[in-house]
Amino acid sequence: MNQETQPHAPSHTPELRRTLGTWHLWAIAVGLVISGEYFGWSLGWSQAGTLGFGITTIFVSLMFTAFIFSFTELSTSIPQAGGPFAYARLAFGDTGGYFAGMATLVQYVLTPPTIALAIGGYLAFQFKGLDPKTAALGAYLVFMGLNIVGVQIAATFELVITVFAIFELLVFMGVVAPGFSFTNFAANGWAGSEHFGGAAIAGMFAAIPFAVWFFGCIDGVAMAAEEAKTPSRSIPRAYIGAIVTLVVLAIGVMVFAGGVGDWRQIANKDAPLPEAMKLVVGENSGWLHMMVWLGLGGLVASFHGIILGYSRQIYAQARDGYLPPSLAHVSRRFKTPHRAILAGGIVGIAMIYGVSWIAKGGADEVMFDIAVLSVMGMMAMYGISMLALFRLRRIAPDLPRSYRAPGYPYVPAFALFGIVVSLISMAVSYPILFSFFCVILVIGYAGFRVSRNHRTVTTGNAPAID
Template structure:
């Protein structure tokens, strides 16, 4: 797949502020905004609590983003969070992040987003359904949706192997399209779909914290208190936070951004703010258009489809399917573009396949891109990508916490290191993120043990791999 390798491996800065901002926003917006509101509503019950979960997730994400800006300005080169953890702590901590990133976090997300694209494509072309099995060997089944998801991953990998400008141009176009589409859906919802009686009914008992269950047509509310209330909030926040995840993707390609000491931090702030506003407005629109029970128990959790049916009638499904296809396609492009740079830097450190540390004739890490493509495609075939992704939720939070704490550590250990941008509100604002994320991690450890403990096991499995790698001859 590679025809030439540059004799000198150096990234070329070709991306401006708009490109960087669109990578941030585009990597964040996938299919979550069309789905997650259902689980959130079932977990917390009231409209007020449901909206509060999105507001809190947005606040936490923006705080993390403005804090990461300091690290991005200090280390304006490829690698992102891997580099920050390596510099703030030691190579082992950085590797554990990079190992988890390749094994599940990034590749599992790419696989899951690819299959989401395929599932919504099946609305338009039923032959691409995940129930249309092209091969059934008993122990292994291959569906049309899996093939479509792999095709999309391969296609986007090819586009990004042609150069960062090509990948970024596609990302900017797709992100602008999906931002305009979401704004259009919000406006149409408020103009044509909103009903005063639905809005008023949804806001009755808005702050009654309760879990919702459904048995046939019968609905039941279970009032939550004490530890159960914190558990419900943690489960709800899991969905809203990870609908906003991948906001730090731009830090992985800092070496290809013009004026990275300025544009990385600014793009993080602008991108996360734009997405937070859109997410909150979208959920306000849901509450104005769709009865709360229909949000909570939307078929297959597809709240966006239900809302579109209320707004546009029978054509709503087609409209949402197209929006999700555009959204997930753009999201995967951003993930594929940024992820490969992490493996590139790991390879330069001797902690990944050596070939991944080479740039091709287009000044991008071609081998790294195709390795990522191969493993993400394998995860598509396993059918277990969503479960794998759930396993690392706890670990992802831990790495975020460690990275933010790294700001404090670096200020103490390397006070003279140039800091063109400093985290606003330091030391208090970053501490807010650490406290909230740590509380969420502890609650998930308690309430989601079946995912958090195995997820922690995946991360810790990287320790023997690390010591094996550093003992290998150069």
């Protein structure tokens, strides 16, 4: 591997502190995703029916499993806070780094406002008169502060709240189990028909973006790689444990929720789990009230974890000159990228208030569009990462690989195939949003090329392969 393809190693001080163990990383991976077990996915029933969406979920589960087994090779070989940005830059040079970095920023900066508003909406429901935007602002301030004071404190909190959220999902399955019937689950199970056919296939294709909700953002452990004690061992264990945890929870939640009654009453609800539980225990049950209250845990776990993820991505890109270098500053006291944490938070808070002001009552629809854009960024980044894995195997055979993707090249190829299918699904289902996403990338790339000379001078790094 020549000089231009060497991984960038951070040289400034102070650096990020290595304090995270396997359980911390597992909690980050699961916590980033677990809010998707509580809401969003049930819209896939409307597209494909329970049986059709079940097949879609199995396909997406296999795709994410193949992706994680492959992505782990990159995370352990190049344990940098930039994650996908670092892998693509090493594999494809500045241009690859830009597209992977921009896609990751779209994913991680656009997701928190939607979750913060969900937290705000929930609190406003519990405390009448509370403005959801004010509650969302409070969530940002609290969890940005928690991330600034230390990564170990933040990761420990993530571990506790993630275990709490998993416990709640297990409680849900246990409470509704007596009312479960596969006959209920299978009734009207195919989109547009009682039987499998062309409409069912089209519905399964359209439902892919909603199945992604079960697993999206699991890649976030890569952003904490520079803060892992022994990344070569802890990252594989965390990732494999996380994907197993999430697959089991996704299948369990979906099957139990769909089998307790007429699932069509639940399909378009914002909170499918309380609605499913209501069919079993009634509206006045203490179990139902507990489920509604504890549902906040999953949202908090994901929101808190994504703040950690976006801040490390901003920090890494700023460190390499892709963003203003001042955002790469690390707190001497806490050893956390506090400016990156604040920068992403400011953008998110501005979006919450800006969307509410511009939409004039249609904020929910706009925030849903923002959430879809974030998924597009995620899948684009996943695709670039898999391409980087193939290229680095060829151009950097001597790169240290303490973990190697099993079943290479077939497992990564299947992951890439699933990612491409998912992107096509979103392009077909949301053509305007997909076009807007492409415009964001193109306009950003134009500015990126214009600033290339300045970036090379300020960072002191020769451009990588381009």
